[in-house]
Amino acid sequence: MSASFAILVSGSPYTSQAHLSAQSFIEALYQEGQEVSRVFFYSDAVYVANNLQSPPNDEPNWHLRWKELAAKYEFKLQACVSVSLKRGLLSAEEAELNELNQFNVSAPFDISGLGEWAESSINGDRVVHFA
Amino acid sequence: MTTLFILNKPPYQSEQTKEALDMALSLAAFDSRVALLFAGDGVWNLVEDQAPKQQGMKEFTRLYKGLDLYDIEELYVEQTALENYQLTEENLMIPIQSVHCDAEFIQRFAQVICL
Numbered sequence: 001m002s003a004s005f006a007i008l009v010s011g012s013p014y015t016s017q018a019h020l021s022a023q024s025f026i027e028a029l030y031q032e033g034q035e036v037s038r039v040f041f042y043s044d045a046v047y048v049a050n051n052l053q054s055p056p057n058d059e060p061n062w063h064l065r066w067k068e069l070a071a072k073y074e075f076k077l078q079a080c081v082s083v084s085l086k087r088g089l090l091s092a093e094e095a096e097l098n099e100l101n102q103f104n105v106s107a108p109f110d111i112s113g114l115g116e117w118a119e120s121s122i123n124g125d126r127v128v129h130f131a
Numbered sequence: 132m133t134t135l136f137i138l139n140k141p142p143y144q145s146e147q148t149k150e151a152l153d154m155a156l157s158l159a160a161f162d163s164r165v166a167l168l169f170a171g172d173g174v175w176n177l178v179e180d181q182a183p184k185q186q187g188m189k190e191f192t193r194l195y196k197g198l199d200l201y202d203i204e205e206l207y208v209e210q211t212a213l214e215n216y217q218l219t220e221e222n223l224m225i226p227i228q229s230v231h232c233d234a235e236f237i238q239r240f241a242q243v244i245c246l
Binding site for chain 2: 008010082113114115119121124129131
């Protein structure tokens with residue numbers, strides 16, 4: 001039986017190598033027949049959940065790359081709720097709860113509590129952290 | 132299986148320590164075993180008589196005094212960091228075991244997270 005991997009990303013999408021490294025690692029895992037249960041974004045990594053980011057065409061769009069990778073392998077993309085709200089990243093639901101009239105996070109990115117991350121630990125997933 | 136969180140940043144320079152602590156507390160709340168290591172500049176988290184409110188910051192380090200409520204009882208501070216900053220146990224807000232952060236120490240933990 002292959003182990004399930006839980007990926008923690010905490011580095012900022014545009015000032016660290018965390019997202020490139022995490023995505024390359026996930027590709028390699030699936031090529032080896034392994035599985036990823038979830039990718040959990042924490043600290044400045046949650047900025048990648050912003051669906052308004054519009055880099056030039058010839059530069060990487062980390063948001064889009066996560067979407068494509070998650071669709072290809074069917075794992076969850078979860079951004080931590082407390083750090084996301086602080087940084088102005090809100091889903092439609094969170095925007096409504098906080099009485100704000102705009103939102104910038106939508107599926108497949110999900111705004112999740114730290115409890116979701118704790119679940120990985122409880123399930124005994126192997127955790128790999130990209131900072 | 133214990134997850135070690137290494138807190139190696141000063142408390143108020145960035146959100147990193149608070150966010151690492153939040154993650155540790157939530158793992159502990161879900162009955163995972165958690166240990167904290169204060170290393171490098173992170174030892175300043177433990178120093179008594181902080182006044183972050185003067186700068187409009189929240190004094191989240193008060194939480195260190197109530198970690199037993201979360202069943203977090205494994206607390207360590209890096210000996211070398213204390214020496215580097217000429218801090219002694221009397222300067223710290225909680226009693227805490229000082230350790231040398233060598234491979235032997237780190238290998239005691241199933242997971243290590245350093246944000």
